[in-house]
Amino acid sequence: MSGSDAAAASSARADAAAICAQIAAVFSAESAGRSVLVSEISAAAARGGRVFVHGVGREGLMMRALCMRLAHLGLPAHCVGDVTAPPALTGDLLLASAGPGTFSTVDAICGVARGAGARVVLLTARPEGNFPLRQADVVAHLPAQTMADDEEVAATTERQSSRAKLPMGSLYEGAMFVLFEMVVLELAGVLGQSAAQMRERHTNLE
Numbered sequence: 001m002s003g004s005d006a007a008a009a010s011s012a013r014a015d016a017a018a019i020c021a022q023i024a025a026v027f028s029a030e031s032a033g034r035s036v037l038v039s040e041i042s043a044a045a046a047r048g049g050r051v052f053v054h055g056v057g058r059e060g061l062m063m064r065a066l067c068m069r070l071a072h073l074g075l076p077a078h079c080v081g082d083v084t085a086p087p088a089l090t091g092d093l094l095l096a097s098a099g100p101g102t103f104s105t106v107d108a109i110c111g112v113a114r115g116a117g118a119r120v121v122l123l124t125a126r127p128e129g130n131f132p133l134r135q136a137d138v139v140a141h142l143p144a145q146t147m148a149d150d151e152e153v154a155a156t157t158e159r160q161s162s163r164a165k166l167p168m169g170s171l172y173e174g175a176m177f178v179l180f181e182m183v184v185l186e187l188a189g190v191l192g193q194s195a196a197q198m199r200e201r202h203t204n205l206e
Contacts (some may be wrong), residue, residue: 018165019174026144026175033123033140037095037183040121040138042190044093045075052088052118054080054109055097062176063097069184072198073191080109090117096136099172100148101126110135125149125172144175 044051051070055063063079070077078085080094088094094113098106101124110120114135122136125146147168166174188198 015165022165022171023144023174023178026142026171027178033142033179034182034186036121036138036140037123037179038186038190040093040095040119040140041070041075041183041187044091044119045191047091049091049093049119050076050078050086050088052078052080052085052092052094052113053096054094054106056103056105058170058173059097059099059176062173062180063095065177066095066180066184069180070187072201073184073187073193074197074201075191088113088116088118092116092118094118094120095123096120097123097176099123099125099142099144099146101129107135123176142172142175142179144172146172 041051051067053063053067053070054060067077067079092113094110096106096110110122113120114137119138120136121138121140123140123142125142125144127139127141147170188194
C-alpha cells in the first residue's frame with residue numbers, strides 16, 4: 001500500500017469512527033423510542049393486526065428497510081403507497097416518521113389511518129410539536145439531529161462545533177437504521193423467531 005493509499009484508508013477509518021460515534025451518542029440520551037416500537041409492534045402482532053410503515057425521503061427508505069425486516073419476522077407488514085398495500089383497519093398499526101416534527105403528507109396519512117381505526121405511532125426527533133399530539137396515539141422519540149436542525153445550526157456560528165459530520169443533518173436517518181435493527185433483534189425474542197426462520201422468509205427472486 002502506497003503512502004497516499006494508507007493516508008486515504010486512515011482518513012476513511014477516522015470518518016467512519018466519527019460517524020458511528022455520533023450515532024452511538026444518540027442512544028446515550030434518554031429515549032423511550034426502542035421500547036415504544038417493540039411494545040406497539042408486538043401488541044399489534046398479538047391482536048392479529050397488520051403493520052404499515054410510512055416516511056418521506058431518506059426517512060422513508062429507512063422505514064422500508066424496517067418493513068422488510070418485519071416481514072422476515074413473519075408479520076404482515078406493508079409500505080404505504082405500494083400497490084399491494086391493503087386498507088388500514090381497526091386493530092392495525094401505522095408506524096410513521098417525521099424527524100423534524102411534521103410533514104404535511106405524513107400528517108395526512110396519519111389522519112386517514114386514525115380515521116380508519118388504526119393505531120398510529122410517530123417516530124420523531126421533536127416530540128414536543130403540535131403534530132405528534134394531534135395525529136399520533138403514541139410518540140417514539142429518537143433524539144438525533146435532522147436536516148431542520150442542521151439549517152438552524154448553520155445559521156448560528158457559535159454552535160458550529162455541534163454539527164453532525166454526516167451531510168445535511170442526516171444523523172437522524174443513520175440512527176433510524178441502528179434503532180430498527182435493535183428493535184428487530186428484540187422482537188425476534190418476543191415473537192419467538194429464530195435467525196433461521198427469518199432467513200427462510202427472505203425473497204429468492206433476486
